[in-house]
Amino acid sequence: MKKNAVLGVNDAILQRHSVRSFTPEAVSSEDIAALIEAARLAPSSLNSQPWRFKVVQDKDILKRFGEKDISRTQSWLAEAGAIIVCCADISGYVKDSQASAFFYRENDLITGDTMDGIDEYVERESSADAYAKFGASAMNVGISASFMMLRAVELGLGTCWVGMYDEQKVKELVGIDSELRVVGLFAVGHPAEVPVQEHSRKEISEILLP
Ligand SMILES: Cc1cc2nc3c(=O)[nH]c(=O)nc-3n(C[C@H](O)[C@H](O)[C@H](O)COP(=O)(O)O)c2cc1C
Structure with a gap:
């Protein structure tokens, strides 16, 4: 596919x-770097940036991704130029959220009731169970992936x-930290x-609440 150098955001969304289904052409390191840069610039709660990415391009490992025990035989994965394993650093998410709140308070960037609200939010996140922490940090990772998706169209x-x-099995296959x-x-x-x-999407009337 041709590069769409002057694509508008709405065109990227539509396209x-x-x-x-992929050709055998490799994804260049420049393109991988551009995708990661798009992800890096995504927004996140309290700028916590909990996303971590492992880029896999080794053909033998890509082949493994398509197998039954890893992906329930989504064999087309073997043809991908790369698989970017998108991870959440949950302890980093908590620590970096706390650090942002501390920074905002120390520098009077946010004051009063809003700052108290942020402190409460951070306290709630810090003491949440593992499942809730995963949900919150995964949401941020998903947003960063959306940025990569649209940049990829371009x-x-x-x-x-x-x-x-x-x-x-994915963690073992590509060597991702147990944390x-x-x-x-x-x-x-x-x-x-x-x-x-x-x-194929729901109508606006089905998703827009009155
Ligand atoms: C959270 C999530 C999980 C998904 N998992 C899979 C998957 O395991 N295999 C797959 O082929 N597609 C997967 N998809 C792609 C969806 O099937 C696809 O986005 C949806 O059908 C809409 O089609 P479109 O992306 O072409 O607009 C997933 C998408 C999301 C957002």
Whole structure:
């Protein structure tokens, strides 16, 4: 697919479809760097930036991703140019949220009731159970992945977010620290076919609350 150098954001949104069929062309290191940079610039709660990414391009490992025990035989994953394993650093999420709150208070950047609200939020997050912490940090990781998806369209790359995988096996396969949680697999490559179908979506009336 050609690079879409002057694509507007709305065009990128309209042109993005999940791509599950890739050419053998490698994804360049420049393109990988551009995707990670897009993710890096995403917003996050209290600027905690809990996302961590492991870029996998080794063909043998990509092949393993397509196998039954890892992804329930989503064999097309083997054809991806890269799989970016998107992880959440949950303890980092808590620590960095606390650090931001401390910084805001020390520097009088946020004051009064709003600052008290932030302190309460951070306290709640810090003492939440592991499941709640995972949900909160995974939300931030998902937002960063959306930034990568749209940047990929501009680069002429196809992507698909994959949520069906065995987390423990993925961690062992690519060597991810036990402290981190895997939030999703971000498959990326040069599309063999660009899906042209309309987006199948609920109507506005179904999602817009009165
Ligand atoms: C959280 C999440 C998990 C997903 N998991 C998978 C998956 O395991 N395998 C897959 O082929 N697609 C997966 N998808 C892609 C969706 O099927 C796809 O986004 C949806 O059908 C809408 O199609 P579109 O992306 O082409 O607009 C996932 C998407 C999201 C956001």
